[in-house]
Amino acid sequence: MDTAMQDRALGAVLAGACGDALGAPYEFGPPLVAEQPVEMRGGGPFGWEPGEWTDDTSMAIPVLEAVANGARWNETRTHGRLLAAWSDWAQDAPDVGAQTRAVLGRLTANTEDAARAAALAVHEQQGRSAGNGSLMRTAPLALGFLGDGGKRPLAVAARRVSDLTHHEDDAGDACVLWTVAIRHAVRRGKLDVRRGVPLLPRERRTLWLDRIAEAEHSAPADHTERNGWVVAALQAAVSAISTGDGLVDTLERAVRGGGDTDTVAAITGGLAGALAGASALPEQWTVLVHGWPGKRLDWLRSLAVRAVDRTPGPLGMPVRRS
Template sequence: MITPQIHDRAVGAVLGSAAGDALGAGYEFRPAVPEPTPITMTGGGSFGWAPGEWTDDTSMAVPILRTAARGGDPASEPALDGLVAAWAAWSANAPDVGIQTRNVLTGLEARIASAARAAARQEHEVKGRSAGNGSLMRTAPLVLAYLRGDVGEEERLASAARAISDLTHFESDAGDACVLWCVAIRHAVLTGELDVLRGIDLLDLDRRRLWVDRIVTAEHSEPVDFTESNGWVVSALQAAYAAVKQSSSLEDALVRAVRTGNDTDTVAAIAGGLAGALYGASSLPAQWRELLHGWPNLRADDLVALSEQALAV
């Protein structure tokens, strides 16, 4: 049953991620911002974002949210085909697309999932790595399709999170991170509790100890400790988790994430998905919600409406 509290936290996961993205946009690729310098949603940055405008993180999340709003199985091949087609169309004119994601989406012989997976594998084989943070940054809306409490729902969410990650990111670290984060967001939405290790048993056995160590490290670190490498999905997750773990509110979590510097919009978008699931949409500062907007000509209220559709199907 979707109670008012669960509804608020589910919508919060979507709005929190988008707000983190927009808040961090003006600070991307810059050094860490220490206290007491304020963090403000004023836009700017490398791509001249308008105040409150989200970047590629949320632009790639929107098709996932729309998939959830349509109902059905988000991990089905037709649904995955739809994501690839939407991302490819968006990336053709987007000002800011991650290098790895752009390399996968550019030049696809067909805008379908099988072609994207093949391109992602090729990108990994050429570069020798493909664990950027570009699949984790967009993953939060997927959780809204898995909140009914059915038997095996966590397992199906984990499978879908990995399948969607695999469309652009071949390396196991990326898929593992999406599994852990989605399961943690779902748990927070349903219970109001923070548990990033909730999904550890859904990873391959030989990967579990590695991820436990990474999460424990994050629990005893500051978000800024991961600044230099936060384009890597592992460091991005660790920085985001550290920000949420130490936070007292949604705003506090997002500000802590942005203070890290470097890939600020993505770290804050990742943090915002989990923090929004903990604190709820109602905790988002009204000024931020009013400013929030981005591709494809949507605003915060549109994200709320899509989220509510996803919760209703």
């Protein structure tokens, strides 16, 4: 893997964490005017420290650790370990998404079958289950499938990880689209949110093409009232990336959209960081960002380096340098 590709792979992880910490103070707030500065100042409804990442990054870390440890995503024990890690983290976490907390609270065992059963039960009780809580955590999966032939296995893995807590199709679809787009951005340095559409169920492809087109002609603030919904969160992220001028401006636009700002900015950072690379992150952010489990961004970088070095692709094939 060449230096530029590695930089983009690290960017997918680190920009997500930076976006998360940047958006944390503004969570649940209204859209911000364009002239208002966006600062990594801490605070917000959960009293975050300046630069502290939230549940968005905390839930992504066990996924990244699994990639770094060479996990096999077609094995049920990999998913059981994720559930165990999330359950342990959630016991003391200051914030856990309502849907995710409900599912983890219903678990009878840290197994994939038990998680799917709990996710279905929550879906049936609430009548919906397409929150943005699975999309925010799946970006690191792309690092495990960068080799030739990795696109389709990545789509399967992304949906399977989403299904652990989010039963509804919209959530799984969004994770497929986003992780495939991140993989393409890392490999080619190009934006293509539609690249994963052929991997969705045939009857849902036109729906998503329409949703993506709508996002490209909108502003993040157009989705404020609904961006706790995975579709609106993805659309807000697409909007920020489509209109942003560089990585910093893109993440700031995501935050200015208001609403679930930390999650939208974390989602945005996964793809925007894969396009721009970790080197595009400003030092005033990277020296400040930290969070569970008591680590700083340098630790997250080291973990991402391990993930990139350990798993060039599911087939063990070299990554193309193009």
